[in-house]
Structures are given as C-alpha cells and as structure tokens.
Amino acid sequence: MSCKKTSPTWAVAAGLAWALGAAPGCDEHDRHAFPAPPASVAAETVTVEPRTQLLPTFPCSSRCHSARESQPDKRLLTEFHTFRNTEFHHGDPAGWCYQCHSQKNIDRLVIASGELVTFDEAYLLCGGCHGDKLRDWRLAVHGKTMGHWTGNKIRRSCTGCHNPHNPTFPHLVPEAPPVRPEHGERM
Amino acid sequence: MKNDGCTPRACPSSEAPVAGATAERGAPLLQLGRRPPDRRAILGASVAAVAAAATGSGCGNHRFDAHYKELTDEDKRRIFERIEAETRARTGVDVKISAPQPMDGVEFAYALDLSLCNGNRRCAEACARENNLPDVPKFRYIQVLEMDRGTLDFENANAYYEHDEVPVPGKVYLPVQCQHCANPPCVKVCPVTATWREPDGLVVVDYNWCIGCRYCIAACPYFGRRFNFHEPTVRPRDINPDQGYISNRLRPVGVVEKCTFCLQRTRVGRYPACLEACPTGARKFGNLGDPNGEVRIMLERKRVYVLKEELGTLPRFYYFYG
Ligand code: SF4
Numbered sequence: 001m002s003c004k005k006t007s008p009t010w011a012v013a014a015g016l017a018w019a020l021g022a023a024p025g026c027d028e029h030d031r032h033a034f035p036a037p038p039a040s041v042a043a044e045t046v047t048v049e050p051r052t053q054l055l056p057t058f059p060c061s062s063r064c065h066s067a068r069e070s071q072p073d074k075r076l077l078t079e080f081h082t083f084r085n086t087e088f089h090h091g092d093p094a095g096w097c098y099q100c101h102s103q104k105n106i107d108r109l110v111i112a113s114g115e116l117v118t119f120d121e122a123y124l125l126c127g128g129c130h131g132d133k134l135r136d137w138r139l140a141v142h143g144k145t146m147g148h149w150t151g152n153k154i155r156r157s158c159t160g161c162h163n164p165h166n167p168t169f170p171h172l173v174p175e176a177p178p179v180r181p182e183h184g185e186r187m
Numbered sequence: 188m189k190n191d192g193c194t195p196r197a198c199p200s201s202e203a204p205v206a207g208a209t210a211e212r213g214a215p216l217l218q219l220g221r222r223p224p225d226r227r228a229i230l231g232a233s234v235a236a237v238a239a240a241a242t243g244s245g246c247g248n249h250r251f252d253a254h255y256k257e258l259t260d261e262d263k264r265r266i267f268e269r270i271e272a273e274t275r276a277r278t279g280v281d282v283k284i285s286a287p288q289p290m291d292g293v294e295f296a297y298a299l300d301l302s303l304c305n306g307n308r309r310c311a312e313a314c315a316r317e318n319n320l321p322d323v324p325k326f327r328y329i330q331v332l333e334m335d336r337g338t339l340d341f342e343n344a345n346a347y348y349e350h351d352e353v354p355v356p357g358k359v360y361l362p363v364q365c366q367h368c369a370n371p372p373c374v375k376v377c378p379v380t381a382t383w384r385e386p387d388g389l390v391v392v393d394y395n396w397c398i399g400c401r402y403c404i405a406a407c408p409y410f411g412r413r414f415n416f417h418e419p420t421v422r423p424r425d426i427n428p429d430q431g432y433i434s435n436r437l438r439p440v441g442v443v444e445k446c447t448f449c450l451q452r453t454r455v456g457r458y459p460a461c462l463e464a465c466p467t468g469a470r471k472f473g474n475l476g477d478p479n480g481e482v483r484i485m486l487e488r489k490r491v492y493v494l495k496e497e498l499g500t501l502p503r504f505y506y507f508y509g
C-alpha cells in the first residue's frame with residue numbers, strides 16, 4: 001500500500017486492497033484505519049481474521065447471481081436462500097438483502113456512505129448501526145482477540161461470532177460440571 | 188493406584204542428590220533469620236512415617252529437590268531432564284519441561300466481561316487440557332458460578348449446574364479462578380514458602396517444595412486452589428507435552444495446585460488457554476504496564492470490579508460490563 005502509516009500496522013488480511021477493486025488512496029485507507037495509538041505499541045500488529053475464504057458459495061456473482069436479475073423489493077425467497085425467510089432476525093423486519101448487500105456487486109457489502117466493502121470488512125457495515133461496539137472492538141474490549149498479547153494479535157471480525165442474519169449469540173451446550181470438593185473444602 | 192514399579196526406593200533418581208540441595212542437606216534443622224524456612228526441617232520434625240507416606244507417590248514427586256528459587260541453571264537442566272525421562276517411562280509421552288522467566292515491565296492482569304459470559308464452561312475444559320488436570324478426580328481451576336439475575340449472591344451460587352443449554356433465562360454466570368492477588372493471603376500462610384508471587388504477578392507453587400498442609404487453601408478467599416487428594420491420572424493421549432516446571436507439569440499426589448495464567452504460554456507471549464477457548468470473547472488478558480493494552484483500556488473505560496475487594500487482596504482479575 002502506498003499510504004504509509006507508522007503504528008500500529010492494522011493489516012486487514014486477505015488483500016483488502018485488491019478486494020476493493022483498486023488500491024485505495026491514502027484518504028480511503030485512513031478512514032478505515034484504527035485510531036493511531038502512541039508509539040509505545042509501535043510493534044503491535046492487529047490482523048482482522050479474514051472471512052471471505054470461509055464463505056462456502058463465494059464468489060456469489062460467478063456462482064449464481066450473474067445469471068439472474070436482482071430484485072430490489074422484499075419477497076419470499078424461493079430458491080437457494082430459502083432458510084433466510086425464517087432465520088432472519090436482525091433490525092427492521094421490513095429489511096431486505098440490499099440493505100447490506102450491494103445490489104450492483106453481489107460480492108460486496110454496501111455501507112451507509114454508499115461505499116462497497118468486502119466481506120472481510122463487515123465490521124465497517126456493522127459499525128454503521130453499532131458504533132459503540134465497533135469502538136470497543138477496535139480497542140479489543142469487545143470481541144475476541146487471539147494470537148500473542150506481546151504484539152501480533154488476531155482480531156475476530158463481527159461476523160466471526162455473530163450470524164449477521166441472526167446476530168443473537170447462539171445458546172450452547174455447557175461442558176459437564178466438575179466434582180464437588182472433597183473433605184470439607186468450601187467455596 | 189498404579190506405581191509402574193517406580194517406588195521411591197526403586198527409583199534411583201529420587202535419591203540422586205541435586206546440586207544446590209546438597210549444600211542445604213548439612214544445614215541445621217531449625218534456622219532463624221530471613222532465609223525461607225527450611226521445609227525439610229518441618230518435614231524432618233514430622234513423624235517419619237508421615238514423611239515416608241508423603242514421598243511414596245511415585246517418581247513425579249521429588250521432595251528433596253531444592254526450592255525453585257534456589258535452583259541454578261544447571262540444577263534446572265538436570266531436574267527437567269530427570270522429570271522428562273521419568274514421564275517418558277511412566278506414560279510413554281515425550282514432554283518438554285521449561286521454566287520461562289518473567290519479562291521486564293510486565294505485570295499480568297485478566298479481565299472478564301460479565302455481560303458476555305454465558306456459562307458454557309469451555310474455558311474450564313481448555314484449562315484442563317492445557318494444564319494437565321486429571322479427569323479422575325475431575326476438578327477444575329475455573330469454576331463458573333451460576334446466580335440469579337440481579338444478584339451477585341455467592342453464598343447461593345451454583346458451580347455444579349447441568350443444563351441442556353446455556354444461558355438459562357434469569358441466570359447470570361461468573362467464572363472464578365485464582366485471582367493472582369497482589370497481596371495474596373495464600374502466600375502469607377504457607378509455612379515453607381512453597382508458594383509465592385513472581386515479579387510479573389503470577390502466584391505459583393513449587394510442587395516439589397509443597398508439603399501439602401493446605402493452609403493456603405484455607406486462606407484463599409476465592410477457592411482458587413485445589414489439592415491432589417489422589418494420584419492425578421491424565422490419560423497419556425491428553426497430556427500436554429509443553430510443560431512449565433512451576434505451572435502445568437504433571438503433579439504428584441499430595442500437593443496444591445492452581446491456575447497460573449498459563450505461565451508456560453503467557454511468558455512466551457501467547458494468550459492463556461481459557462481466553463482462546465472462550466467462544467463469547469468475554470476474556471481479556473494483557474500487560475497491566477502497557478497503557479495501550481486491552482486490560483488497561485478496559486480498566487479506564489468500563490465499570491470494573493474485583494471480587495471481595497474489602498479483603499484487601501488486590502486481585503489482578505477484573506470483572507467488567509462491556
Ligand atoms: S486467588 Fe487465592 S490462590 Fe490466587 S493469589 Fe489470591 S489468595 Fe492466592
């Protein structure tokens with residue numbers, strides 16, 4: 001990337017630049033960048049876990065959508081995405097695919113500014129409504145950070161934990177309980 | 188209890204003197220002054236049969252090694268190699284014992300987002316695998332307390348809940364493990380300094396030095412410690428071969444053990460196993476000394492509390508609502 005930033009290196013993995021279709025200029029890059037912390041964490045590198053490669057039917061355009069017209073109005077889905085008819089629980093019940101997915105380029109998401117972003121940058125879309133969570137996530141206070149606490153961190157993106165179509169965190173089967181303490185040890 | 192033909196008597200290495208320990212052996216039984224109390228003096232003063240019973244737990248238990256803090260690099264190399272060889276003979280697993288040192292300018296702290304924890308206990312299980320906790324008896328360093336929503340009623344909390352699904356409506360969950368107190372009562376009561384606080388804030392136990400008196404368990408206000416009443420049995424295929432001498436190496440019967448914030452991982456820059464296993468991202472870990480680290484940012488921006496603050500134990504484990 002031609003636009004040099006000192007610290008930290010917020011490397012969004014999986015070729016953010018080419019994914020946008022063109023290398024973004026400095027302005028664009030800065031807008032997407034995290035707030036620059038002081039030099040003491042200059043070595044810190046945060047990589048946002050890429051998502052696109054995990055999508056089983058990506059690229060949507062060449063797999064299916066090139067062969068069909070986009071439908072701007074809400075309707076019951078009758079082909080591939082039928083389970084979304086019942087699964088979808090997010091925000092406005094009158095919402096429709098193209099609130100978030102780009103109608104022009106089905107392989108991209110569209111954020112409030114009208115700009116297209118990749119599935120790897122879904123946090124920019126989520127942050128459009130959940131700004132407080134995006135702020136906390138960028139500070140590593142919300143969301144999951146893995147890798148090394150000493151610098152090379154891997155941040156899980158919003159959609160790594162939340163299903164964007166039904167974002168309530170799923171219920172889980174708990175692991176079995178431990179044994180009770182022996183010989184009168186008490187909590 | 189399986190002994191694998193490796194009784195203390197039959198096990199030559201347990202008799203082999205270790206440098207550092209040799210010098211101590213001639214020391215008078217009772218010592219005054221500022222040195223750590225000689226644990227052997229206390230052992231020696233106890234009934235010989237009791238001492239024999241305590242040492243008779245197989246080769247993992249070397250009660251005549253010097254205190255960890257007095258080991259030279261050469262002692263460590265020798266002891267680690269001996270433990271590795273014994274573990275190989277006993278379990279067939281090739282393990283690597285290490286003792287990573289604290290880093291300068293680092294004090295570890297943990298933070299946990301109570302608004303996210305849903306009580307699934309993945310942390311406790313990941314901890315068990317990382318730290319070679321036995322499945323029989325199945326104790327865990329991390330207890331997840333289930334309480335009624337709107338209360339933080341530890342008296343009526345339930346750590347033994349069994350549900351098909353969590354979270355259960357109307358309940359909240361609060362995981363408790365060793366809080367790595369900056370003013371730890373468990374350390375103060377240990378009669379033989381077998382447990383202490385390291386410069387980076389980790390409260391650790393020297394399993395070879397612990398006499399199993401369990402004073403520390405009585406002193407800990409958080410139920411952070413566990414005692415090996417039985418020979419801990421870890422299935423060989425479950426053994427984590429990456430072992431720290433004062434953290435997750437296989438423990439003998441009759442000693443106290445506890446969470447070490449995964450010392451063997453965190454001192455080499457990794458995150459604790461419980462953090463990596465948590466599916467909700469409720470767990471945060473980092474260096475309290477780094478003003479831009481996630482724990483400091485959380486401390487400055489969120490509503491934070493510590494358990495039983497009034498006791499003055501100064502926990503380095505912070506709970507917050509994200
Ligand atoms: S929580 Fe208990 S075991 Fe851990 S340091 Fe504090 S007093 Fe000691």
Ligand code: SF4
Binds near residue numbers: 379380382403404443
């Ligand atoms: S049981 Fe606890 S107090 Fe007793 S020797 Fe072991 S570490 Fe020290």
